[in-house]
Amino acid sequence: xxxxDEFRDRExxxxxxxxxxxxxxxxxxxxxxxxxxxxxxAIARYGVSDLxxxxxxxxxxxxxxxxxxxxxxxxxxxxxxxxxxVILCSxxxxxxxxxxxxxxxxRARAALAGGGEIRMVxxxxxxxxxxxxxxxxxxxxxxxxxxxTTPPTAVVIRQARALGLRNFSVLCCHVLTPAAIAxxxxxxxxxxxxxxxLDGFIGPAHVSTIIGSRPYEFFAAxxxxxxxxxxxxxxxxxxxxxxxxxxxxxxxxxxxxxxxxAVTREGNRKAQRMVAEVFELRRSxxxxxxxxxxxxxxxxxxxxxxxxxxxxFPISYQAVPDHPACECGAVLRGARRPQDCRIFGSVCTPExxxxxxxVSSEGACAAHYSFGRFADAKVAP
Amino acid sequence: xxxxxxGRAMAQLIDELFLSRLGNAHPGAGNDAAVLxxxxxxxxxxxxxxxxxPLFFPGGDIGCLSVNGTINDVAVMGAxxxxxxxxxxxxxxxxxxxxxxxxxxxxxxxxAAGVPVVTGDTKVxxxxxxxxxxITTTGVGVVADGEDWSGDRARPxxxxxxxxxxxxxxxxxxxxxxxxxxxxxxxSDTAPLHGLIVAMRASGADIHVVRDPTRxxxxxxxxxxxxxxxxxxxxxxxxxxxxxxxxxxxxxxxxDPLYVANEGxxxxxxxxxxxxxxxxxxxxxxxxxxxxxxxxxxxxxxxxVQMSTKLGGRRVVDWLSGDQLPRIC
Numbered sequence: 001x002x003x004x005d006e007f008r009d010r011e012x013x014x015x016x017x018x019x020x021x022x023x024x025x026x027x028x029x030x031x032x033x034x035x036x037x038x039x040x041x042a043i044a045r046y047g048v049s050d051l052x053x054x055x056x057x058x059x060x061x062x063x064x065x066x067x068x069x070x071x072x073x074x075x076x077x078x079x080x081x082x083x084x085x086v087i088l089c090s091x092x093x094x095x096x097x098x099x100x101x102x103x104x105x106x107r108a109r110a111a112l113a114g115g116g117e118i119r120m121v122x123x124x125x126x127x128x129x130x131x132x133x134x135x136x137x138x139x140x141x142x143x144x145x146x147x148x149t150t151p152p153t154a155v156v157i158r159q160a161r162a163l164g165l166r167n168f169s170v171l172c173c174h175v176l177t178p179a180a181i182a183x184x185x186x187x188x189x190x191x192x193x194x195x196x197x198l199d200g201f202i203g204p205a206h207v208s209t210i211i212g213s214r215p216y217e218f219f220a221a222x223x224x225x226x227x228x229x230x231x232x233x234x235x236x237x238x239x240x241x242x243x244x245x246x247x248x249x250x251x252x253x254x255x256x257x258x259x260x261x262a263v264t265r266e267g268n269r270k271a272q273r274m275v276a277e278v279f280e281l282r283r284s285x286x287x288x289x290x291x292x293x294x295x296x297x298x299x300x301x302x303x304x305x306x307x308x309x310x311x312x313f314p315i316s317y318q319a320v321p322d323h324p325a326c327e328c329g330a331v332l333r334g335a336r337r338p339q340d341c342r343i344f345g346s347v348c349t350p351e352x353x354x355x356x357x358x359v360s361s362e363g364a365c366a367a368h369y370s371f372g373r374f375a376d377a378k379v380a381p
Numbered sequence: 382x383x384x385x386x387x388g389r390a391m392a393q394l395i396d397e398l399f400l401s402r403l404g405n406a407h408p409g410a411g412n413d414a415a416v417l418x419x420x421x422x423x424x425x426x427x428x429x430x431x432x433x434x435p436l437f438f439p440g441g442d443i444g445c446l447s448v449n450g451t452i453n454d455v456a457v458m459g460a461x462x463x464x465x466x467x468x469x470x471x472x473x474x475x476x477x478x479x480x481x482x483x484x485x486x487x488x489x490x491x492x493a494a495g496v497p498v499v500t501g502d503t504k505v506x507x508x509x510x511x512x513x514x515x516i517t518t519t520g521v522g523v524v525a526d527g528e529d530w531s532g533d534r535a536r537p538x539x540x541x542x543x544x545x546x547x548x549x550x551x552x553x554x555x556x557x558x559x560x561x562x563x564x565x566x567x568x569s570d571t572a573p574l575h576g577l578i579v580a581m582r583a584s585g586a587d588i589h590v591v592r593d594p595t596r597x598x599x600x601x602x603x604x605x606x607x608x609x610x611x612x613x614x615x616x617x618x619x620x621x622x623x624x625x626x627x628x629x630x631x632x633x634x635x636x637d638p639l640y641v642a643n644e645g646x647x648x649x650x651x652x653x654x655x656x657x658x659x660x661x662x663x664x665x666x667x668x669x670x671x672x673x674x675x676x677x678x679x680x681x682x683x684x685x686v687q688m689s690t691k692l693g694g695r696r697v698v699d700w701l702s703g704d705q706l707p708r709i710c
Contacts, residue, residue, distance in 0.1 A: 004632060010619075013692045047694015122559060122634075234692050350702035361635070371696040374685050 007233030008046065016238040017051040023245045029055035032244055033334055034202040035181065037064030037362025038232040044371035046234040056241060059196070059334040060364035062180050062290060063204055065145040066093050067332060067356045067363045070288045071320035073173050074099035076310075077142045078108045080171065081116035084313050086138040088118045089127035093360045094144055095120060098353060100320050105142075124152040128159060131168035140309045144173045148206040150298065151271040154278040157300065157307045169309040172300050175285065177207045178215045179296030183287075185223050189335040196334045200226040200244040202237065205259045210275075212267025216255045223253075230258040278304055286319060288356050289329030328355035331364050338365040339376050345369055395503065398481055402488045403467075403498040415499035417464060420523040427454035428519040436483065436513055438557045440550075440569030441644075443516055444486030449573045450595065450644060451520040452494050456575035457591040457647060459530040459582070460522035465491060467501040467518050472511030483514060494573040496520070528582075534589040535610035539678040540656035542649045544577065544669040545570065546624045547599050548631065551641035556630060567626050572645030577668045584662035586655035593647050597701045600639040602648055603686045604700045613681025616688040616698060620675045640701045650678060 024030060034040055040060045043049060049058060062068050074097050081088040088105070095105045095118075103111075109118040121127050127141035143153040153170060160168045181201065189196040203216050208229045216227040226247035230240035240258045247253065257263055278301060285297030300308040309315070322328060325343045330336035338344050338357065348354040350366055357365035431447040448465060455462040467487065471480065491498050498518075553569040555561070574593060581588060590610070594602035599621070607614050623631075623638045631638045645668065651659045656674060663669040676688075686698040 004628075008691055010691055010693055017693075045690070045696060046692045047690045047696045048692065050694035051692065350699075370699045374687055374695070374697050 004233070007231070007235045009235065012235055013051060013238060016235065016242060020051075020056065020238065020242050020245065021053050023242060023249065024053045024056055025249065026055065029057065030245055030248060031057050031059060031197045031199045032202060032241060033059045033061045033184070033198050033200075034237065035061040035063040035177070036202075036204045036207070036232070037067065037360065037364075037367075038205065039202055039230070039237055040064070040364055040367045041362050042232050042234050042237055044367035047371075048234050048237055049372070051238070052241065056245070059198065060331065060338075060367070061184065061201075061334060062287070062332040063146070063177070064357075064360050064362040064364075065149070065175065066097060066360035067328065068175060068180070068287045068289065069094060069097060069144055069173060069356065070286045071099055071322070072286065072317050074105065075320065076315045076317060077105060077140075077171055078103055079315050080140050080309065080313060081112060081118050082108060082114065084138065084315075085115040086117075086140045086313075087130060087134060088116065088140050088142055089121045089130060090118065090142040091122075091144065092120050093362075094142065096353065097356050097359045124149075124156040128156040128165075128168060131160070131165055132163070135167060138167050138169070140313075141168070141170045142173070143170045146175060146177050146204070146207045147210045147275075150174045150275050150279065151210060151268075154274045157278050157304050158274070160307050161304065166306075169307050169312045170300065171309040172279070172298060174279070174298045175287065176296050176298070177204055177211070178218070179293050180287070180290065181216075181219055183290050183293050183296070184333055185219065185225070187333050187335075189333060198225060198334065199248055200228070200253075202240045202244070203227045203229040203255070205229065205231045205236070205263065208259065208263040208267065210268050210271050213255050213257050213263055213265050214267070220253045220255050226253045227255045228258050229255070229263050231262070277301075286317070288322070289332035323354045326355035328357045328365070331357050338368040339373070341365070345373065391503065398477065398484060399501060399503070402481070402484045403491070403501070404488070415464070415466070417499065420463060422523040422525045425455050425458045425460035425522040425524050426519065427451055428517060429454060430515060430517040432512060432515050433554065434512060435554070435557050436479070438569055439553045439567065441571040442483055442486050443514065444483035445490035446569075446571050446644060447516040447518045448487050448490035448494065448496070448498075449571050451518040452496055452573045452575055453593045453644075453647070455520040455522035456573070456578045457530070457593050458522070458524060459528040459578070459588075459591065460524035462494070462496045462520050462522040462575055464521045465496055465498045465518055467498050467516060469501065469503045470511060470515040471503065471505045472513055473505055473508040475511075475513050480514065483516075490573070494575065496573075530588060530591050532590055532592065532606045532609035535606050535612050535650045535678050536589060536652075537612060537678055537680045538653045539589055539650045540653055540674055541603070541614060541616070541676040541678065542651060542656065542660055542663065543594075543599060543622065543673055543675050544574075544647045544649070544663055545645075545671040546622045546627065547594070547643055547646060548623060548627045548638035548641035550644040551598070552627045552630045552638075554642075555634070559634075561630060561633065567624070567630060570643055570645035572668055574645065574647050574668065577647070577663065577666045580662055580666045581649065581659060584655075584659050586659035586662070587652035588649055588655075588659065589652065590650040591647055594643050596642050598638070598640040598642055599648065600637070600686065600698045601701045603698070604684075606648075606650065607684040607686050610678075611682065611684060613679050613684060614676055614686045615679060616676035616686065618688050618691045620673050622671050622673050639698060653677075
């Protein structure tokens with residue numbers, strides 16, 4: 001495939017691996033967090049870790065929108081379908097996230113009796129179309145994701161208003177990347193205890209196409225952590241690792257852009273304007289594993305209140321504690337590895353996920369279980 | 382509902398729609414069961430229910446799928462498929478023209494495969510309680526004494542062959558269902574495989590396991606075999622054939638072609654020494670021109686199926702858990 005295979009080329013990968021091997025100084029080690037689940041997925045799926053020297057360690061970050069969705073938010077979506085009888089539209093991968101009472105959106109769908117429906121959609125526009133086709137039904141789009149998926153949600157809200165739709169609304173759970181990075185850098189494990197060493201970040205690709213690379217300059221300057229924005233192909237990830245090593249070796253801490261084919265410093269101004277028109281900052285938002293983070297998420301502005309499911313329906317967020325044995329929170333902060341969790345692979349598996357990191361294929365636990373657990377087992381060949 | 386009541390309307394439906402298309406040459410037509418001559422060897426029986434949406438898709442429909450799928454389940458045991466039985470569950474209001482089209486397709490597939498439908502059943506459920514039409518087919522075949530292809534016979538050292546590009550059926554269905562425009566040229570691979578299997582047997586290769594990787598795809602089928610045989614497997618990603626348009630559609634949806642369904646492909650596990658011979662015999666058959674040697678079997682008490690990636694790394698190729706769900710971004 002043009003523009004795909006080129007970024008998975010074996011010869012180039014080996015060349016990059018050799019360059020990383022030469023650049024990584026044997027007397028030191030390097031700890032990098034790949035922020036996005038897309039990076040985690042690529043590293044696991046293509047076996048990138050096998051090509052890295054032993055003193056370069058990758059730490060999975062919280063950049064999976066499904067993993068950071070708290071139970072209480074899924075509960076709200078389920079209540080909309082079960083109690084309010086709406087057609088609840090969701091992207092595919094939140095469907096299996098465990099919610100309260102042994103439910104998930106998929107299990108709730110199987111149990112629905114009161115006229116509500118739960119449907120999987122591929123894009124926000126599909127949800128809007130459903131509303132147009134079902135004028136007698138209330139249709140709610142369960143909008144989750146980082147800055148990447150936020151502009152399409154803004155577009156459908158604007159379209160719904162332009163069309164005068166009275167049966168369409170959005171349960172807004174959009175969250176913000178910089179807030180999550182700040183939370184990690186401010187976490188006790190990183191700042192006080194030193195139990196998590198972070199030498200630099202591989203910054204998000206798709207998110208940065210929207211917000212640009214500039215928002216990360218603060219982290220590089222304030223915390224002295226190099227950031228390299230990188231694409232999700234394995235060669236992108238390897239190139240970013242090489243660039244991070246080079247920065248550390250030379251004592252620099254700046255934002256560099258490996259994903260120059262899609263990311264600029266300023267980002268997509270049109271998308272930013274649209275998002276700003278429809279959304280505003282929430283004072284606080286609960287993240288799974290990270291807790292309540294100030295100004296870390298978006299809500300729908302008052303001007304578009306008619307399209308806000310939280311105002312249209314009698315639902316409110318209620319915090320629900322995670323399973324006591326689940327260590328997703330620590331995994332999301334890089335404080336624990338998936339295989340260090342005592343229920344990993346036994347009680348908690350992709351078939352029966354206890355924590356959110358085991359649900360999405362972008363989740364750190366699911367990626368390690370599905371692609372990398374042979375390394376724990378020390379099996380042949 | 383009249384067509385399922387057991388009265389005149391049902392008899393009319395059977396006569397005019399089913400028997401006229403699927404044939405009534407066999408003794409037993411019009412009776413409650415087919416009476417068939419006994420065959421020498423051991424009987425192989427397989428049954429499969431087909432629920433597919435959409436009912437018509439590029440390269441096929443639920444009718445030919447229900448015939449080919451069950452023929453393949455019998456054939457991959459090394460058996461010659463002899464007869465099919467078919468059960469239909471129709472939803473009230475399902476257009477008879479569509480039903481006729483489906484039954485015509487079954488008839489053509491059965492005739493092309495030389496495996497007649499000898500008995501059947503029809504039920505009608507209320508509108509809203511079905512999905513148009515469901516078809517269950519049961520296949521009967523015969524396997525010679527001494528032939529023993531079974532999922533527990535893979536041995537360390539064996540080689541793994543796939544008969545062609547993977548994921549084409551599943552992505553043809555998904556492209557149709559989700560209206561993915563650029564994937565319009567993906568056509569289902571649905572086909573009866575018993576002819577190919579005759580050619581494989583004729584090669585004289587020491588074949589240990591043959592299986593068609595339908596739901597769950599190649600990954601799940603290999604995990605099933607690995608568990609049955611208590612062995613591990615190592616695939617080479619660069620050798621697994623995937624059509625570019627299938628790969629592109631999978632990329633677009635965030636799916637892995639290793640887990641996407643096939644309906645006209647098979648996996649063969651063969652003794653190392655005979656792998657080249659079997660591969661050549663398969664490539665000479667029209668249904669396996671793109672057959673490829675994709676990996677090998679090794680000793681592993683934990684039964685991991687692994688893959689050496691195109692990049693040079695290694696990963697697990699795990700069981701499919703639930704349905705593959707598209708990723709958010």
